[in-house]
Amino acid sequence: MGSRTVVADVADELARRVAAGEYQPGELMPSVRQVADEFEMNRATAQLTLGRLESYGFVEARRGKGFTIREVRSAGGLDVYRHLFRFSIPMPEVAIEMFRDIVEVERGIVMDALLAYTGTAHGGPVAGFDLAELKAEVDALETLARLDVPDHRRILAIEIGIVRRLLVALESSLQRAILNSIGDMVLEVPQAVDAYFAGAADLHVLVWRALIAVWESESGPSPAQLALFEDLFGIYHNKVMARFEELLGVQGEDSGVHAATA
Numbered sequence: 001m002g003s004r005t006v007v008a009d010v011a012d013e014l015a016r017r018v019a020a021g022e023y024q025p026g027e028l029m030p031s032v033r034q035v036a037d038e039f040e041m042n043r044a045t046a047q048l049t050l051g052r053l054e055s056y057g058f059v060e061a062r063r064g065k066g067f068t069i070r071e072v073r074s075a076g077g078l079d080v081y082r083h084l085f086r087f088s089i090p091m092p093e094v095a096i097e098m099f100r101d102i103v104e105v106e107r108g109i110v111m112d113a114l115l116a117y118t119g120t121a122h123g124g125p126v127a128g129f130d131l132a133e134l135k136a137e138v139d140a141l142e143t144l145a146r147l148d149v150p151d152h153r154r155i156l157a158i159e160i161g162i163v164r165r166l167l168v169a170l171e172s173s174l175q176r177a178i179l180n181s182i183g184d185m186v187l188e189v190p191q192a193v194d195a196y197f198a199g200a201a202d203l204h205v206l207v208w209r210a211l212i213a214v215w216e217s218e219s220g221p222s223p224a225q226l227a228l229f230e231d232l233f234g235i236y237h238n239k240v241m242a243r244f245e246e247l248l249g250v251q252g253e254d255s256g257v258h259a260a261t262a
Contacts, residue, residue, distance in 0.1 A: 010039050011052040012087070018058045018069055019087035019094070025071040029059050032066075056083045078181040085185050085192075092248040099192060099244050106182050107237050109175050111230065113166045118214060118221060129169035131215060137162055138208045145201035152197050155204060157187060162208070195244035199236070 014035075017023050029050065030038070036046035050067050053059050057080035059067040072080050085102065088094040117129070141158055144151045160183040167176040186192045197204075214221050221229070 006039075006041060007045060007048050007052055010035070010041070010046075010049045011056070014049070014053050015056055015058050015083060016087045016090070018053075018072065019084055020091060023069050025069050027069050028065065029053070029067040029069060056080065058083070078178070082181060082185045082188070086188050089189060089191060089248070092245075092250050095248060096241075096245055096250065099195070100241060102182055102185055102192075103237055103240055105178065106186075107233065109167075109179050109182075110163050111233055113163055113170065113172065113175070114211065115226070116170050116172075117166050118211070118226075129165060131212065134162060134208075135212060138205060138212065141208065142202075142205045145205050150197070150201040152201065153187060153190075153193050155201055156193055156196055157183070159204065159208075160187075191244060191247040194247060195240050198239040198243035 014023075014029070023029060029035075032043050032046045032050060035041075035049060036043045039046070039049075041049070050059065054061055054067065057076055058070060058072055060070055062068050070076065070080075072084055076084065081098070085095065085098045088098055137158055141155055144155050144158075160179065164176055164179060164183075167173075167179065186196070214225075
């Protein structure tokens with residue numbers, strides 16, 4: 001079943017079945033005995049496997065009945081959504097719909113953070129955010145971007161960390177918590193990570209250097225510059241969606257529609 005533990009691998013397979021609709025909400029999961037028989041494990045291990053599935057938020061233990069499948073799509077929280085997205089990748093239509101939601105929320109949080117900091121930065125330093133440290137992180141991004149094979153996952157993780165620090169400085173705790181969850185969702189799925197690099201990794205570095213230049217200026221950006229940045233940010237995220245669809249094997253007219261609505 002793979003290089004991980006048997007419990008993790010079997011729990012992931014059962015979660016995939018829930019995500020695919022093979023097990024319906026409200027139904028009972030296969031019993032401990034049935035899981036043990038199907039996957040050739042002892043009952044103690046099967047019990048641990050179903051317990052792990054419960055920790056994902058996909059099932060609920062019912063005394064005397066076993067485990068009941070939850071309505072994960074409508075009733076699950078962010079952590080459930082995270083697991084559901086990961087297990088939906090083999091189902092392109094479902095995964096694309098979920099990724100579109102992820103991208104939309106991420107775009108809103110990042111845009112708001114960048115614009116909020118841009119609006120305050122020229123009035124003086126924002127507590128808890130050091131531009132010297134940011135420059136060092138952008139230098140690290142540039143090093144990673146210039147590798148023969150850029151480390152997309154590491155670059156994205158650093159960028160998420162930068163925005164997280166911005167949100168701390170802006171005292172936007174709820175947005176930070178949501179961004180943390182979104183970051184986990186994306187970083188766990190290689191196709192999602194690669195989609196954020198629909199363009200060259202160097203472009204990410206150039207954007208951060210441009211923002212630093214604005215933040216170091218005395219006057220801040222003009223309304224026209226802000227409008228241009230918002231337009232470019234939207235175009236970039238449309239390309240992210242189109243790239244994700246391409247990576248999942250979705251081509252043609254439907255792909256264009258998906259990207260246009262991102």
